[in-house]
Amino acid sequence: MTTAFRTTSLVKLILGFMVFAFASSLEPAAAEDLGPPVGLIAPDIGKRPDQNGVPRTLADVMGSKGLVLMFFRSADWCPFCKAQLIDINSGAAEIEKRGYRIAALSYDSPEITKNFADQRNISFTFLSDPKSEVIDLYKLRDPQYPPGNRAYGVPRPIIFILDKNGVIRTKLYEESFKVRPPASAVIGALDALAAAKS
Numbered sequence: 001m002t003t004a005f006r007t008t009s010l011v012k013l014i015l016g017f018m019v020f021a022f023a024s025s026l027e028p029a030a031a032e033d034l035g036p037p038v039g040l041i042a043p044d045i046g047k048r049p050d051q052n053g054v055p056r057t058l059a060d061v062m063g064s065k066g067l068v069l070m071f072f073r074s075a076d077w078c079p080f081c082k083a084q085l086i087d088i089n090s091g092a093a094e095i096e097k098r099g100y101r102i103a104a105l106s107y108d109s110p111e112i113t114k115n116f117a118d119q120r121n122i123s124f125t126f127l128s129d130p131k132s133e134v135i136d137l138y139k140l141r142d143p144q145y146p147p148g149n150r151a152y153g154v155p156r157p158i159i160f161i162l163d164k165n166g167v168i169r170t171k172l173y174e175e176s177f178k179v180r181p182p183a184s185a186v187i188g189a190l191d192a193l194a195a196a197k198s
Contacts, residue, residue, distance in 0.1 A: 034173050035071075035138050035158055041166045042069065045134045048105065048127040051114040056103075058166060061125050065099030066163045068186055071140055071155040072106050073177060075116035075126070081106070081157070082116070084180040089122045091183025098190045100161070101125070107132050107153045142177070161189055169193055 036043060047055035061067060070088065072081040085104060088095075092102055102124035106113070113126035127134075132153035135141050140155035158173040159181055170189045172181035 034156060035140055035160070035171060036168055038168050038171060040168055042160060042162050042168050043134075043137045045105070045127070045129075045137070048129055048134065049110045050128070051110050051117050051126040053110050056125065056127060058103075058162070061101055061103040061127075062162075062164060062166075063096065063099050063101035064164065066161060066169070067166075068095055068100050068102045068190075069160040069162060070102065070104040071135065071138065071158050071160075072104055073142075073151065073154040073157060074106055074108055074112075076108055076112045077150065078154075078177075080178050080180060082120075084157070084182075085116070085122060086120055087180075088183050088186065089120065089124065091187055092123050094187050095183070095190065098187070098194070100190060103127055105129055105134060106155070107135065159186060161186070161193065 042058065045058055047057055050056050058067065072078070072084065074081055075085060088102060088104075095102060103126070104124065105127040107129055108126070109130055110126075110128045113128060116122065117126060129135055132141060132155075135153065135155040138155070140158060142151070142154050142156050145151040145154065156173070157177050157180060158171060160168050161170040161172075163169050170193060172185055172189060174180065
């Protein structure tokens with residue numbers, strides 16, 4: 001068994017667990033309302049380098065109808081993040097067909113996200129927030145990690161769906177970082193938003 005096969009199998013196993021756990025949840029994800037509330041304009045992220053080091057604003061990465069903005073922990077060491085990013089990428093064409101683009105933000109450096117994107121053929125944009133400034137602006141910093149811990153500054157994972165004006169229309173998240181909304185949930189949320197407008 002090759003290393004590549006073992007890695008792929010692990011990702012599939014983790015992804016299967018995440019999808020099952022998300023689909024099996026009968027109660028709201030968490031008691032608190034994580035991050036900025038639905039109905040408000042998403043906080044401005046300024047200019048953040050993408051995986052190629054090019055500064056990007058929210059407007060730069062916005063689709064014709066809006067943006068799927070993901071906050072994740074790390075594409076370097078977090079297996080749940082890697083599985084989620086791969087899964088979201090599998091739905092990227094369907095998401096883009098609906099007029100939305102995808103941007104994924106973490107405290108990872110552009111070098112880390114570029115390496116992951118190249119290895120996994122990820123088609124969407126990564127944004128780097130190495131000082132966790134945007135993560136703090138969105139009030140998403142995970143408080144369980146102290147300074148000095150490699151996870152210090154990571155966000156609690158969440159997906160925001162923004163309309164073309166930058167207004168938060170939907171949020172998808174779970175209480176545990178081990179459970180992530182799958183691409184099918186994002187696509188379903190986009191379809192629900194479209195249906196609500198018609």
